[in-house]
Amino acid sequence: MKIYADHAATTAMSEAAIEAMTRCMREEYGNPSSLYRIGQEAKEMLEKAREEIASVIHAEPREICFTSGGSEADNQAIRSAALAGKKRGKNHIISTAFEHHAVLHTLDQLKAEGFEVTLLDVHENGVIRPEEAEAAIRPETCLVTVMYANNEIGTIQPIREIGEICRKHGVLFHTDAVQAAGPVPIDVQAENIDYLSASAHKFHGPKGVGFLYARKGVPLIPLINGGAQERGKRGGTENLPGIVGMAAALKETAAEREAENARLKELRDRLIAGLKEIPHSALNGDAEKRLPGNVSFCFEGIEGESLLLLLDEKGISASSGSACTSGSLDPSHVLLAIGRVHDVAHGSLRLTLGRENTREDVDYMIAAVKDVVAYLRSFSPVWRDLQSGKTAYIL
Amino acid sequence: MALYSEKVMDHFLHPRNVGVIEDANAIGEVGNAKCGDIMKMYLKIEDDIVQDVKFETFGCGSAIASSSMATEMIKGKPLSEVKNLTNKAVTEALDGLPAHKIHCSVLAEEAIQSALEDYRRRQENGESAKKQ
Numbered sequence: 001m002k003i004y005a006d007h008a009a010t011t012a013m014s015e016a017a018i019e020a021m022t023r024c025m026r027e028e029y030g031n032p033s034s035l036y037r038i039g040q041e042a043k044e045m046l047e048k049a050r051e052e053i054a055s056v057i058h059a060e061p062r063e064i065c066f067t068s069g070g071s072e073a074d075n076q077a078i079r080s081a082a083l084a085g086k087k088r089g090k091n092h093i094i095s096t097a098f099e100h101h102a103v104l105h106t107l108d109q110l111k112a113e114g115f116e117v118t119l120l121d122v123h124e125n126g127v128i129r130p131e132e133a134e135a136a137i138r139p140e141t142c143l144v145t146v147m148y149a150n151n152e153i154g155t156i157q158p159i160r161e162i163g164e165i166c167r168k169h170g171v172l173f174h175t176d177a178v179q180a181a182g183p184v185p186i187d188v189q190a191e192n193i194d195y196l197s198a199s200a201h202k203f204h205g206p207k208g209v210g211f212l213y214a215r216k217g218v219p220l221i222p223l224i225n226g227g228a229q230e231r232g233k234r235g236g237t238e239n240l241p242g243i244v245g246m247a248a249a250l251k252e253t254a255a256e257r258e259a260e261n262a263r264l265k266e267l268r269d270r271l272i273a274g275l276k277e278i279p280h281s282a283l284n285g286d287a288e289k290r291l292p293g294n295v296s297f298c299f300e301g302i303e304g305e306s307l308l309l310l311l312d313e314k315g316i317s318a319s320s321g322s323a324c325t326s327g328s329l330d331p332s333h334v335l336l337a338i339g340r341v342h343d344v345a346h347g348s349l350r351l352t353l354g355r356e357n358t359r360e361d362v363d364y365m366i367a368a369v370k371d372v373v374a375y376l377r378s379f380s381p382v383w384r385d386l387q388s389g390k391t392a393y394i395l
Numbered sequence: 396m397a398l399y400s401e402k403v404m405d406h407f408l409h410p411r412n413v414g415v416i417e418d419a420n421a422i423g424e425v426g427n428a429k430c431g432d433i434m435k436m437y438l439k440i441e442d443d444i445v446q447d448v449k450f451e452t453f454g455c456g457s458a459i460a461s462s463s464m465a466t467e468m469i470k471g472k473p474l475s476e477v478k479n480l481t482n483k484a485v486t487e488a489l490d491g492l493p494a495h496k497i498h499c500s501v502l503a504e505e506a507i508q509s510a511l512e513d514y515r516r517r518q519e520n521g522e523s524a525k526k527q
Contacts, residue, residue: 305455343428
């Protein structure tokens with residue numbers, strides 16, 4: 001049995017994307033900046049991809065800037081808004097404690113450059129409260145950046161409400177939608193989003209390509225200086241095969257979204273119900289406001305890396321927020337942010353379901369996780385102390 | 396390339412000497428749950444020889460493999476040899492560990508040293524009890 005259950009890390013490429021890219025690589029090698037025919041054909045392909053992507057998120061084509069992926073888009077959006085703010089004496093940014101490192105590390109750099117950053121509480125359920133975002137806004141706030149859905153625990157944030165608040169206060173609003181673009185229907189108009197980051201490989205497109213939506217009129221500076229590509233906002237010849245593959249993948253994902261989400265939610269809830277039967281375990285993040293494929297758990301008395309290795313032996317590809325899987329001594333900042341203590345955060349498991357997963361996979365995974373957790377607990381001194389009453393259970 | 400050597404995976408998937416010795420006369424426990432690693436070693440020492448050894452570990456794959464390898468390396472050995480066991484020897488016996496996992500082998504060394512200290516303490520207490 002081979003089960004891929006790490007769709008939040010990356011996804012298998014869709015046939016539609018592979019076909020579109022193969023055709024592009026075979027037939028359209030022209031440079032979109034060249035004026036002769038094959039260059040202009042490539043340009044047409046590029047603009048068609050831009051239109052397709054824009055229409056999925058209810059944007060205008062000129063508001064889409066192609067990047068190397070989500071991290072670059074995050075960096076560019078935050079840097080652009082911060083620089084514009086600084087020029088007007090505004091040096092305060094609001095974000096959350098459980099953003100992706102592409103956001104948090106950019107904010108760290110800005111702090112070193114004199115910015116002040118407020119990180120909103122994400123609470124025990126992993127969902128921020130819009131009223132707390134509003135309360136944090138000051139006259140000198142130039143940007144609010146809140147992820148659309150969390151990459152580890154899958155919780156979906158009240159983006160529409162935050163967008164409305166930011167618009168009301170005249171503050172720019174960025175959302176890292178790397179996990180959401182694909183499974184979540186996004187409408188940048190209705191949700192008052194000024195900047196949005198997305199990455200193709202999370203929705204069955206190729207790696208190394210993504211896009212930044214930047215609303216018409218918002219500040220946008222290039223991180224890569226060069227030619228006039230992307231309206232001068234991103235130098236370098238466009239990754240045309242990647243962009244074409246991304247557009248094909250997003251179009252397909254959007255078309256299948258409704259039916260696929262219903263199917264995934266059923267599988268997700270079955271998996272959650274099965275894993276809940278393991279004593280002294282807990283689901284991480286809100287049970288309702290979460291991505292259709294995300295299951296994140298903590299199991300007391302065991303460590304995540306050994307759990308992953310044993311699941312891998314059983315053919316299951318999964319992920320964990322344990323320190324040992326990150327190469328640092330601290331467990332995931334996301335789990336700490338929702339109030340999981342270190343001892344428990346080390347025993348975390350993330351299973352993210354996608355297109356290829358079946359009910360049979362889910363049942364196999366429930367049985368496998370139960371086995372492995374029981375096995376690891378059988379020789380865990382932490383579990384022994386919990387069982388004997390020497391220490392108290394946390395979960 | 397795999398994350399771990401074949402030796403590490405063998406000891407992780409088939410750990411030797413797992414469990415508890417009820418009448419152990421030397422017990423060592425090191426690490427803490429906050430950092431994600433705890434090792435507990437149970438030794439049965441007779442005539443200055445480690446007659447039996449078992450371990451319990453909460454930790455990653457290399458922590459479990461290091462515990463397993465370390466117990467194999469001291470089982471049946473005289474204390475004069477056991478006290479000189481180093482983390483380096485454990486790492487080498489496992490055909491190496493990734494750089495950020497070396498601390499797992501250090502824990503194995505420390506768990507054994509801690510058990511030996513426990514043994515010495517018990518000996519002293521036992522002897523003073525006899526004198527009284």
